[in-house]
Amino acid sequence: MSVISLRNATKRFPGTGGEPHTAVRDLTFTVDAGEFVAVVGPTGCGKSTTLSLVSGLEPASSGEVDVNGEPVRGIPDGVGYMFQSDAVLPWRSVLDNVAAGPRFRGLGKQQAREKAMVWVERVGLAAFAKYYPHQLSGGMRKRVALAQTLVNEPKIMLMDEPFSALDVQTRALMQDELLRLWAGTGAAVIFVTHDLEEAIALADRVVVMTSSPATVKAIFDVPLPRPRDVEEIRLTPEFVAAYREIWDTLREEVARARAEAMGRAS
Amino acid sequence: MQAETLAPPALSTGSVRRRRLGKLWGVRVAVVVVWLGSWELTASHWIDPFFYSKPTLIWERLVDWFTEGTAFGSVWIQIATTLQEAVLGFIIGAIGGVVLGILLGRARFAADVAAPFIKAANAVPRIVLASLFVIWFGLGLTSKVATAVVLVFFAVFFNAFQGAREVDRNLVNNARILGASRSQVLTSIVVPSATSWIFASLHAAFGFALIGAVVGEYAGADKGLGLLIANAQGTFDAAGIYAGMIITTVIALLAEWLLTLLENRLLRWRPPALQGAENA
Numbered sequence: 001m002s003v004i005s006l007r008n009a010t011k012r013f014p015g016t017g018g019e020p021h022t023a024v025r026d027l028t029f030t031v032d033a034g035e036f037v038a039v040v041g042p043t044g045c046g047k048s049t050t051l052s053l054v055s056g057l058e059p060a061s062s063g064e065v066d067v068n069g070e071p072v073r074g075i076p077d078g079v080g081y082m083f084q085s086d087a088v089l090p091w092r093s094v095l096d097n098v099a100a101g102p103r104f105r106g107l108g109k110q111q112a113r114e115k116a117m118v119w120v121e122r123v124g125l126a127a128f129a130k131y132y133p134h135q136l137s138g139g140m141r142k143r144v145a146l147a148q149t150l151v152n153e154p155k156i157m158l159m160d161e162p163f164s165a166l167d168v169q170t171r172a173l174m175q176d177e178l179l180r181l182w183a184g185t186g187a188a189v190i191f192v193t194h195d196l197e198e199a200i201a202l203a204d205r206v207v208v209m210t211s212s213p214a215t216v217k218a219i220f221d222v223p224l225p226r227p228r229d230v231e232e233i234r235l236t237p238e239f240v241a242a243y244r245e246i247w248d249t250l251r252e253e254v255a256r257a258r259a260e261a262m263g264r265a266s
Numbered sequence: 267m268q269a270e271t272l273a274p275p276a277l278s279t280g281s282v283r284r285r286r287l288g289k290l291w292g293v294r295v296a297v298v299v300v301w302l303g304s305w306e307l308t309a310s311h312w313i314d315p316f317f318y319s320k321p322t323l324i325w326e327r328l329v330d331w332f333t334e335g336t337a338f339g340s341v342w343i344q345i346a347t348t349l350q351e352a353v354l355g356f357i358i359g360a361i362g363g364v365v366l367g368i369l370l371g372r373a374r375f376a377a378d379v380a381a382p383f384i385k386a387a388n389a390v391p392r393i394v395l396a397s398l399f400v401i402w403f404g405l406g407l408t409s410k411v412a413t414a415v416v417l418v419f420f421a422v423f424f425n426a427f428q429g430a431r432e433v434d435r436n437l438v439n440n441a442r443i444l445g446a447s448r449s450q451v452l453t454s455i456v457v458p459s460a461t462s463w464i465f466a467s468l469h470a471a472f473g474f475a476l477i478g479a480v481v482g483e484y485a486g487a488d489k490g491l492g493l494l495i496a497n498a499q500g501t502f503d504a505a506g507i508y509a510g511m512i513i514t515t516v517i518a519l520l521a522e523w524l525l526t527l528l529e530n531r532l533l534r535w536r537p538p539a540l541q542g543a544e545n546a
Binding site: 055083085 | 436440443444445446447454459533534537
């Protein structure tokens, strides 16, 4: 059963020169409960807009976006969203950042903190519970954001290039953490990235987007067993085969996006 | 976890810091000595101290006020009066400015409606209102507090307004996804992120509150530092004017110090580099 379904979803923003700018056009795909779907496409093609539509932060200009079988109006229940840039509250300690969701949802301070502490421990930050975000490394702040999202026990997780600002080793570490933490939740995930390796290593299915305005170009199944070790799995022949197949499709779009960027620059 | 360790904050060693501090204060003291010394010297030999006064005369006046009292009674009564007016004006003006600034900063339409009126109100030479307030509220406390309030309000209002507008959209979106209602976004995201902005204005605002109180007294009062200064002007007592200025300055500096203490407490979460830059 699909928990997220987009049918011809289109989003236009008011452009700079009076012409509306189309970010995404005629998006159609579904995500089942417990399924991990990665969305890849050229940089700046409008992948993030897809997540805004599903999360209800931006309404679709046309087409339909359903979550849990109902059209999205406002933020649907059970949605978690990890943003590309840091969205942790700089004036709250790690523990209180993670406790923010339960507090907003009406839990008492003490209960919220107890619930939060469980997740702070699960993401490996127990020793840093009282630290402020500026005292943490980039990877640790991502762990805070991950715990902040997971503490609400979302049935749908939207992730917008959450690890793109991290160095390669920390990123691999966080990818493993994500898979480990997600494994027990049964949540549906849409994970947006421009990194095809990341997409294949994490996802059950990979949605390839065209360059701007973005639409779905092709959808691939990733036939790799779970549980996965993201660093090991990159070396398997199955991974390489999947990479080659999807890259063939993605390559044209990346080339076109580059050509357009060059055209605009000159 | 091994890959992520906390980097120790980069601090220069204690002795280097102390030497630099010593040098800093040495130069500062030297500047004051040269300035006061040259003033004393010129006023003793070339210019008329009747008009320009000189440091020793001002010192004598201060000693006189604090030991013998002023023409209007103990100097402490004058200080307490002015301080009371300034503090009341500061509190009322700051609360008004913060509340209205944040609310208007979050309500785009209301802000657009109010924009020209606020600009006009800000362009009015508000210090002149002190005269009007004396007519309205009489010579007592109220007219001075009112003058301080209008000066403080606008200083705080604009910063609170800007602070509420510049809240990181990411933080607001994140809070909404985490389940925050509109009022929760306001109290747990907008207010804390505007706090840095508001504090930046509070430092200047206490100075404005003092100016408001002193000018209010200057316009008409039966006690206060402004009255001392006005009286000194009336009796061609330049040293008295300087003495009043110095007392006011000391009060402003003390208030500034208290505000900085409060700010550092409330904004503990900020990275130390930022705090250092603002306190230096």
